[in-house]
Amino acid sequence: MPTHAPNETDVTAAPATAAPHPNYLYVYLSLVVLTAMELAVIFMPIGRAGIILILTTFALAKLAIVVMYYMHLKFEPRLYTWVFLAPAVCGDGRNRRVALVTRLICRVVARREASSLRCLPGPQRTVLLRASILLPGSGIMIEYRAIG
Amino acid sequence: MVEATVPAHSQESVNTPKLGMWMFLASEVMVFSVLIAMFLLFRFRSGVVPSEVLNIPLTAINTFILLTSSMTVVQGLSAIQRGDQRKFRLWMILSLLLGTFFISAQIMEYRELIHGGLTISSSLFGTAFFTLTGFHGAHVIIGLCWLLAIIIQGLRGRFDARRNMPVEIFGLYWHFVDIVWILLFVIVYLI
Numbered sequence: 001m002p003t004h005a006p007n008e009t010d011v012t013a014a015p016a017t018a019a020p021h022p023n024y025l026y027v028y029l030s031l032v033v034l035t036a037m038e039l040a041v042i043f044m045p046i047g048r049a050g051i052i053l054i055l056t057t058f059a060l061a062k063l064a065i066v067v068m069y070y071m072h073l074k075f076e077p078r079l080y081t082w083v084f085l086a087p088a089v090c091g092d093g094r095n096r097r098v099a100l101v102t103r104l105i106c107r108v109v110a111r112r113e114a115s116s117l118r119c120l121p122g123p124q125r126t127v128l129l130r131a132s133i134l135l136p137g138s139g140i141m142i143e144y145r146a147i148g
Numbered sequence: 149m150v151e152a153t154v155p156a157h158s159q160e161s162v163n164t165p166k167l168g169m170w171m172f173l174a175s176e177v178m179v180f181s182v183l184i185a186m187f188l189l190f191r192f193r194s195g196v197v198p199s200e201v202l203n204i205p206l207t208a209i210n211t212f213i214l215l216t217s218s219m220t221v222v223q224g225l226s227a228i229q230r231g232d233q234r235k236f237r238l239w240m241i242l243s244l245l246l247g248t249f250f251i252s253a254q255i256m257e258y259r260e261l262i263h264g265g266l267t268i269s270s271s272l273f274g275t276a277f278f279t280l281t282g283f284h285g286a287h288v289i290i291g292l293c294w295l296l297a298i299i300i301q302g303l304r305g306r307f308d309a310r311r312n313m314p315v316e317i318f319g320l321y322w323h324f325v326d327i328v329w330i331l332l333f334v335i336v337y338l339i
Contacts, residue, residue, distance in 0.1 A: 021226055021229075024219055024222050024226065027219070028216070031219075032215065035208075035333075038333075039338075041338075042338055051339070052339055055334045055338055058334070059330055059335075062330045063331065066218065066327045067323075067327065070219075071323045076166075079162055080166065080167065083167070086174055
């Protein structure tokens, strides 16, 4: 018998069914190729705006690849994606109307994703949901207002 | 004896430590968003062209190193999830070496810049550059300490095919540090 048998309350144990593993070498090679292309782009005879657009696109593509495949967000509950993207969604918090709309979106998302937290007890689930969805969004609004 | 049950790894189950880590990473997104916004603001006000001041070839090598370390961390996680202790230790030690190389190269770059007259207090660009990259460097150093702890625990046999959540949580942090660098490399050095 294993020394540390996982049980229902053992939150440090890994899930019984592992997510499908992508080929990490291919993922790595795609990141290397995109980085090499970034370096090549800065020597190309194209306008500054074009370079910025291409480099931003490549950087976002690399970011998406790492988040989806190395951080396994593609195979995880969607709640993690919402939590991670909440600050970006609320990025334009300087505008009060935009801030209100994003808060509304956060609430809708929180209700939609409530089913994915069934494994947690009721009060804990509610607190986690509200904190995970609303706090990052509110925080970025405050920070953007301070800097703007 | 009652059979142990763990939540299935599906779209319907949420793991509390992982959710906590994702919340922490969301707060880090906010911190780095503001730092990047500050850098862009100061950089355009200062009128400095980074490619004329910064060492792009060294940073490009460093970027490949950090990307490689992300790959080795995820390979280490994959190895321990299969129960392969030897490969897990090897990949993690390799990640530690790559991370150490990254931070050493960043220190070299800082020394070069400081000798060239660019310090945190010399100009708006210097303040923005050292604050942003220094904050990222601090995250790498914290990650290296964490990784060292993971390796020591791994050598003591604390992880196996079923008990590897701390490795996965660490991996999330390390990949986040990697994606921040992916953005910084473009925003600070190339644009």
